[in-house]
Structure formats: C-alpha cells, structure tokens
Amino acid sequence: MAKVKPRVKVPKSAAAGDVITIKTLISHPMESGQRKDKEGNPIPRKIINSFTCEFNGQTVFSCDIEPAISANPYLEFTAKVDEAGTFKFTWVDDDGSVYSDEQEIALK
Amino acid sequence: VVTAFGLRAGPAFASAEDAMAKITDFAGGTEPQMGTISLTAPEIAENGNTVPVSVSVDSPMTEEDHVASVAIYADGNPNPEVITFNFTPMSGEASATTRMRLAKTQNVIAVAKTSTGAVFMDKKEVKVTIGGCGG
Amino acid sequence: GNWSRAAAQQAMTEDDLLSFDATGNVTLVHITDIHAQLKPIYFREPSINLGVGEAQGLPPHVTGDDFLKLYNIDPGTPHAYALTSVDFVALAKAYGKMGGLDRVATVIKRIRSERGEDSVLLLDGGDTWQGSYTAQQTLGGDMVEVMNALRPDAMTGHWEFTYGADRVTELVESLPFPFLGSNIYDAEWNEPAFEPYKIYDKGGVRVAVVGQAFPYTPIANPRWMFPNWSFGIREEDIAANVAAAREDGADVVVLLSHNGFDVDRKLASRVDGIDVILTGHTHDALPEPVIIDGTLVVASGSNGKFLSRVDLDVRDGEVKGYEYRLIPIFSDVITPDAEMNALIEKVRAPFADELAREIGRTDSLLYRRGNFNGTFDDLICDALLAERDADIALSPGFRWGTSLLPGQAITVEDLHNATAMTYPAAYRSMMSGALIKDILEDVADNLFNSDPYYQQGGDMVRVGGMGYTIDVNAAIGSRISSMTLMKTGELVDPGKEYAVAGWASVNEGTEGPAIWDVVEGYLRKNPVVQLGENQSVQVIV
Ligand SMILES: [Mn+2]
Numbered sequence: 200m201a202k203v204k205p206r207v208k209v210p211k212s213a214a215a216g217d218v219i220t221i222k223t224l225i226s227h228p229m230e231s232g233q234r235k236d237k238e239g240n241p242i243p244r245k246i247i248n249s250f251t252c253e254f255n256g257q258t259v260f261s262c263d264i265e266p267a268i269s270a271n272p273y274l275e276f277t278a279k280v281d282e283a284g285t286f287k288f289t290w291v292d293d294d295g296s297v298y299s300d301e302q303e304i305a306l307k
Numbered sequence: 308v309v310t311a312f313g314l315r316a317g318p319a320f321a322s323a324e325d326a327m328a329k330i331t332d333f334a335g336g337t338e339p340q341m342g343t344i345s346l347t348a349p350e351i352a353e354n355g356n357t358v359p360v361s362v363s364v365d366s367p368m369t370e371e372d373h374v375a376s377v378a379i380y381a382d383g384n385p386n387p388e389v390i391t392f393n394f395t396p397m398s399g400e401a402s403a404t405t406r407m408r409l410a411k412t413q414n415v416i417a418v419a420k421t422s423t424g425a426v427f428m429d430k431k432e433v434k435v436t437i438g439g440c441g442g
Numbered sequence: 443g444n445w446s447r448a449a450a451q452q453a454m455t456e457d458d459l460l461s462f463d464a465t466g467n468v469t470l471v472h473i474t475d476i477h478a479q480l481k482p483i484y485f486r487e488p489s490i491n492l493g494v495g496e497a498q499g500l501p502p503h504v505t506g507d508d509f510l511k512l513y514n515i516d517p518g519t520p521h522a523y524a525l526t527s528v529d530f531v532a533l534a535k536a537y538g539k540m541g542g543l544d545r546v547a548t549v550i551k552r553i554r555s556e557r558g559e560d561s562v563l564l565l566d567g568g569d570t571w572q573g574s575y576t577a578q579q580t581l582g583g584d585m586v587e588v589m590n591a592l593r594p595d596a597m598t599g600h601w602e603f604t605y606g607a608d609r610v611t612e613l614v615e616s617l618p619f620p621f622l623g624s625n626i627y628d629a630e631w632n633e634p635a636f637e638p639y640k641i642y643d644k645g646g647v648r649v650a651v652v653g654q655a656f657p658y659t660p661i662a663n664p665r666w667m668f669p670n671w672s673f674g675i676r677e678e679d680i681a682a683n684v685a686a687a688r689e690d691g692a693d694v695v696v697l698l699s700h701n702g703f704d705v706d707r708k709l710a711s712r713v714d715g716i717d718v719i720l721t722g723h724t725h726d727a728l729p730e731p732v733i734i735d736g737t738l739v740v741a742s743g744s745n746g747k748f749l750s751r752v753d754l755d756v757r758d759g760e761v762k763g764y765e766y767r768l769i770p771i772f773s774d775v776i777t778p779d780a781e782m783n784a785l786i787e788k789v790r791a792p793f794a795d796e797l798a799r800e801i802g803r804t805d806s807l808l809y810r811r812g813n814f815n816g817t818f819d820d821l822i823c824d825a826l827l828a829e830r831d832a833d834i835a836l837s838p839g840f841r842w843g844t845s846l847l848p849g850q851a852i853t854v855e856d857l858h859n860a861t862a863m864t865y866p867a868a869y870r871s872m873m874s875g876a877l878i879k880d881i882l883e884d885v886a887d888n889l890f891n892s893d894p895y896y897q898q899g900g901d902m903v904r905v906g907g908m909g910y911t912i913d914v915n916a917a918i919g920s921r922i923s924s925m926t927l928m929k930t931g932e933l934v935d936p937g938k939e940y941a942v943a944g945w946a947s948v949n950e951g952t953e954g955p956a957i958w959d960v961v962e963g964y965l966r967k968n969p970v971v972q973l974g975e976n977q978s979v980q981v982i983v
C-alpha cells in the first residue's frame with residue numbers, strides 16, 4: 200500500500216475570537232469490507248475509523264468514521280481561536296496505526 | 308444503473324427502516340425536528356465514490372448550549388452509518404464537510420443532538436446516474 | 443424559387459431587424475450555445491419539447507403552431523421561420539440561412555455605437571468552443587480567436603471543458619476577459635476554481651455578472667477529462683455570490699447561466715437579488731423574457747441564430763424598466779462585418795478543402811432537435827446499425843447540430859456540425875435487454891424528472907433498430923415500456939443479450955472508430971439519404 204500521508208490546511212494566523220476553517224486530507228484506500236477480490240473472496244475491511252483535532256491539548260472536533268466515507272478521507276470543520284498555539288490532528292487506522300500532524304497558529 | 312462502486316459487492320442494501328432504527332438509537336428516544344440543521348449535498352452525484360456532503364447547525368456553541376454531535380446516514384448503502392461529527396464549544400460553529408460513497412440513488416440524512424437534548428434532522432435525495440447526454 | 447426568396451428578403455431590412463426602442467443606461471448583449479458555428483447555417487427549432495411538473499405547457503415547452511399563437515406571430519413570416527419548425531423547408535428556401543459571426547459582429551458594432559462602448563456588456567453563455575470541424579482541429583482555438591475579436595466582457599461554459607483541463611486552463615488564461623464559474627470548485631480542497639463574478643462600471647452604474655457553468659458537466663460529459671473540477675447547481679453559492687456582489691455595491695446583478703431554462707426558472711423563484719438571468723444550454727429561443735418573481739429570464743437560442751439585447755433603466759440601485767429584443771440574425775439581410783468576415787475566412791482557410799469535401803447528398807430534411815428523434819440521428823443510427831453490425835443503435839440526445847435541406851450535398855463540415863467532439867469512439871458492446879431499459883429510464887429521468895434541479899437538459903437518447911413507449915410523467919423505472927426490436931417485431935427480452943452500437947460514451951477507454959468515419963463509410967455505400975418519418979417512439983403525455 201502507498202504510504203499514508205496526511206495533509207492539513209490551517210490559516211497561519213487569526214484574530215482572537217475568530218472562527219477559522221480547517222481542511223484535512225489523508226491518503227488511504229478506505230477498504231470498505233464490502234468488496235470481493237478476483238477469486239471471489241471478501242477483501243477485509245481496513246479504514247481510518249476515527250479522527251481528532253486538538254488545540255493546545257483540548258479536543259476541538261472529532262469524528263467516528265464508517266466504511267461509507269470515500270477513499271482519501273476529506274474533513275473540513277471550524278475552530279474558534281482565542282490564543283496562539285498548536286493544532287494536533289490524529290487519524291486512527293483499523294490496523295492500529297496512528298497518523299498525526301501538527302500546525303501552529305499565531306494571533307494577529 | 309450502478310457502475311463499479313466500492314460498496315456494490317455487498318450482499319444487500321440497507322433500507323429506510325434500517326436507517327430510521329439507527330436514527331432512533333442516536334436520538335435516544337427524542338423525536339427529531341426538521342429545521343435548525345441543514346444538510347448540503349449535490350442533487351446528482353458526479354461520482355458515487357466521492358459525494359461531498361456538508362452539515363451546518365444553528366447554535367450558540369456555548370458551554371451550556373452547543374451541538375454535541377451530528378450523525379449522517381444513508382438509506383440505500385450496505386450499512387446506513389456514514390460518519391458522526393463530535394463538536395465542542397471550541398469548534399466555534401457546528402459545521403463540517405466530508406465526502407462519502409453512495410451505492411445508488413438514495414436519501415442522505417443528517418441528525419444533530421445538542422447539549423440540551425434537542426434533536427434536529429435534515430434529509431436530501433442524491434441521485435446516482437449513468438449520465439452522458441447534453442445540450 | 444429565387445423570385446420568392448428575393449421577395450421575402452426585400453420585405454426585411456437591416457434597420458427593421460436592428461431598430462430598437464432604446465431605454466435606460468445599460469445594455470446587455472447575450473449570445474449563447476454558438477457551438478462553433480462561424481458561418482451562416484440552417485437550424486430547425488424543435489417540433490416537440492415537453493415540459494413536466496410545474497413547467498408543463500409553459501415556454502419554452504411550447505412549439506409549432508402553439509408557439510406562433512402564444513407569441514402572436516403570423517405563419518410564414520420571418521419570425522415564424524426563425525422560431526419554429528412550422529413550414530421549415532419552404533421558409534428556409536425563402537428566408538435563407540441564419541447566423542454567421544460576421545453578421546453578429548455587425549449587430550454588436552451597431553449596438554456599441556448607438557449606446558456608447560461604455561454602456562454595453564457583451565456576455566457569452568458558453569458552448570462556444572465546440573461543435574465544428576475547425577473547432578475540433580484547433581481544440582477551440584479558432585473560436586477563441588474569433589470571439590476575442592467580438593470583445594466579450596465575460597463567458598461561462600460547458601462543452602468547453604471537453605477539451606480537457608490542461609487545454610481549458612491554457613485557453614482561459616489567454617482570454618482578455620474572465621471565464622466566470624461560481625459553481626466550479628477544486629475537487630480536492632473544495633476551493634473556488636474559477637472567478638465567481640465580476641463587477642463592471644457601465645453607463646454610470648455597477649453591474650455584477652455572476653457566472654454559472656453547466657452544473658452537470660462531469661455527469662453529461664467525461665469527468666475523467668477534468669477530474670479536479672467539481673460542479674453542481676450550488677444554489678447556496680449563487681445566493682452568497684449575489685449577496686457579496688450587492689455588498690460590493692452592485693446596482694444590478696446578472697446571472698450568466700448555463701443551467702438550462704427550467705433550472706433557471708426554479709432558481710429565479712428561490713434566489714433573491716438577481717435582476718436578469720441570461721440562460722443557456724437548453725437552446726431555447728424566446729421572443730420575450732419570462733419574468734419569475736421580478737427576475738427577467740432571457741433565452742437567446744443557439745448556433746449564432748440570435749442575439750439578445752436587453753436595455754436596462756437602472757436608477758437608485760434598482761432596475762426601473764427594461765426593453766428587450768431577440769434579434770434574429772438573417773444572414774442575407776444583415777451585412778457581414780468585413781474585418782470579421784476576413785478573420786473567419788483566415789481561421790477556416792487551412793481546412794477549406796476538407797470542409798467542402800462532399801460525402802453524400804440528402805433528399806430528406808436533416809435536423810436534430812426534438813425530444814425523441816431527429817433525422818440526423820436517424821442517419822447516424824442507420825450508419826451504426828449497418829457499419830457496426832448491431833441490433834440496436836444509440837445516439838446521444840445532444841441539442842447541437844445544424845440542419846440540411848432536401849437536395850443539399852452533405853459535406854465533411856455538415857457531418858462534423860452534428861458529430862464534432864473529443865470522445866467520438868463508436869463502441870459496439872453486448873448489453874442485456876434489462877440494461878438497455880435501465881439506460882433509457884435513466885436518460886428519461888434526466889430529461890423528465892419533475893424537479894428541474896434533477897434535470898440535465900439535452901434530449902432523449904436516440905434509438906435505432908428498436909421502438910418503445912414512454913410515459914413522460916411516470917416515475918423513474920416505469921416510464922419505458924413495449925421495447926420492440928424493429929426488424930422482428932419481438933419484444934426486447936430483459937434476460938437476452940443484444941449487440942448495441944453507440945457513440946459519445948463518457949467512460950474512459952471506450953474503443954471504436956470515430957463516429958464521423960462510421961457515417962462517412964455508410965454514406966460511401968448509401969450516398970443518397972432518404973428517411974421516412976420515424977414512428978418508433980410512442981409518447982404518452
Ligand atoms: Mn449547447
């Protein structure tokens with residue numbers, strides 16, 4: 200399998216109290232568990248099953264993901280920024296792998 | 308007609324009843340009200356493998372009164388569950404966008420649950436088509 | 443004969459066609475769905491164009507004598523010829539060809555000189571770059587060169603995208619005006635991929651033009667040619683852009699739309715703040731705007747046959763009044779603009795011999811428009827059945843394609859006017875009767891869904907070798923019945939496989955000869971086209 204690679208778009212800075220938009224993508228086939236291979240055997244499920252966004256250690260947004268989410272899961276959501284700090288993004292794979300990324304944001 | 312979507316080889320599709328049962332579970336017995344939440348999805352999917360869906364809920368998003376979660380269901384996929392978004396007051400707004408698989412033409416349903424126990428719902432039919440003509 | 447033609451034309455003058463009760467301070471000039479027709483053409487309007495749901499019986503779903511009655515047009519007049527199919531062949535002989543961008547240039551020059559350059563906005567609704575042999579050969583380059591000489595202020599698009607993302611980007615970046623598309627997004631990061639709107643200072647007022655590309659381009663046409671662009675109606679984005687334009691100080695908001703008429707009719711009833719919708723895609727030509735909740739919806743026809751002029755009286759940030767005229771471009775009456783004529787000849791010159799090469803002759807009127815059949819597609823289906831040895835032929839329900847009168851030679855140019863596109867492979871594949879029914883049901887729903895937002899425009903897929911009955915008001919899955927193989931009279935068996943030949947598949951990797959080669963091969967063996975009335979489709983309204 201190709202290397203799982205997360206990508207994130209966070210504004211570089213925001214004014215205190217701003218609600219910013221965050222966009223994330225992670226390359227992943229999201230094998231649904233519903234497909235069969237050429238021999239007719241079921242292909243086992245292997246998906247990203249959860250995602251969390253924290254800011255300075257506190258949870259901002261999270262989600263529980265099912266096989267109906269497309270390959271290369273895309274998530275767009277908002278965060279209210281009251282201080283400068285670090286966003287931490289975490290994706291959890293069915294196989295136990297955890298992928299993460301971090302982005303700083305400054306105050307204007 | 309469905310072309311080669313990832314979900315197609317499944318033994319059976321969920322029904323509207325299956326989706327309703329999941330919604331009832333999620334709502335915890337509260338009858339969902341229409342309004343307050345809006346679900347945005349294309350009328351016709353460009354690609355059943357990746358259909359953009361957005362939810363947005365009117366909410367003050369305060370500690371006392373905020374949207375706790377929004378779950379999305381589809382009543383014609385092998386399983387009705389799609390995703391559950393969990394919000395906090397730090398989310399600022401209760402809005403999110405993702406991309407989902409649709410095995411065939413069906414309803415997509417979004418249900419929001421607030422910290423005060425209110426439940427809201429919106430629904431949209433998304434058509435999955437062969438395409439190929441035009442003016 | 444010649445006498446009647448001369449007499450008919452003498453009755454019309456350029457001044458009659460172009461005189462206008464000028465009003466207000468801003469003029470919009472709209473042209474759309476030219477489909478790369480640089481030269482005058484014959485184009486027969488449809489004799490059947492059914493509306494469903496709330497649009498049933500409303501313009502543009504009025505044709506023939508009913509259309510003449512509705513708009514109080516006398517039969518046999520130039521307008522009857524231009525706007526309907528009634529008496530088409532006789533009137534075509536009397537009034538001649540229509541369109542030609544050199545004639546269009548004359549009209550635009552006159553409007554600009556009459557109103558002043560700074561009061562006129564020229565807006566191109568799209569489907570401009572595709573539909574001819576020369577556009578095919580130059581990948582739209584000929585049209586860009588000629589249109590640039592008309593100096594449009596903005597355009598939007600649909601078939602443009604079938605040149606593929608790289609070519610579209612190259613051409614769009616070369617344009618001296620914006621290609622607007624409020625509803626086109628980058629499919630990866632969900633960000634606007636085109637400029638959504640532009641505000642112009644014209645006649646002392648601020649005019650916002652919001653662009654709306656064809657929402658179903660990635661469904662009706664091959665998505666693999668522009669995989670990183672996502673479209674859709676995105677009503678909420680139009681509303682947001684209209685609001686943003688008003689916020690920016692727009693006094694007038696115009697939607698330059700390729701939605702199709704019924705989609706725009708619904709949109710006008712749901713989105714506030716749009717003064718004028720210049721609609722395209724469904725190729726309707728209406729002599730008056732349709733007014734929906736205070737929004738003027740203007741339909742300017744296709745193939746360069748018409749140009750719309752809308753004068754707006756804008757005061758205190760409001761449209762106080764308007765004058766409208768759908769100007770028919772009678773090519774024998776309007777003087778060609780010499781510069782534009784020279785430019786058109788220049789872009790066509792490298793292809794002149796091939797364009798003029800005769801490949802057959804027709805004894806029948808050849809046309810395409812109509813909800814279910816057209817004789818040009820009958821010819822294409824006959825060619826597919828014979829040349830690809832098929833039981834059933836399918837030809838897409840495109841609305842572009844010009845007409846040929848009985849007795850005319852069929853040239854390479856004529857054939858390409860009906861077939862020129864970037865995915866022309868004529869496939870042959872085995873399909874079950876059940877799959878064929880599913881295809882017909884799916885296409886019928888794209889045309890006759892009672893909610894316009896689920897309609898894609900276009901017409902029903904044309905079928906050769908098979909007849910069927912269609913109940914247009916039924917639900918998807920139950921519109922089509924009595925599918926019958928014409929050669930045996932047998933009902934199509936859902937479980938049986940049939941050899942089906944068709945063209946313009948949106949699937950990547952479709953194999954087969956180009957459709958124009960298939961038709962040319964057929965004409966080589968059958969050089970004189972004679973087509974009887976097509977009675978293979980029974981319509982239940
Ligand atoms: Mn068109």
Ligand SMILES: [Mn+2]
Binds near residue numbers: 441656700
């Ligand atoms: Mn079009």
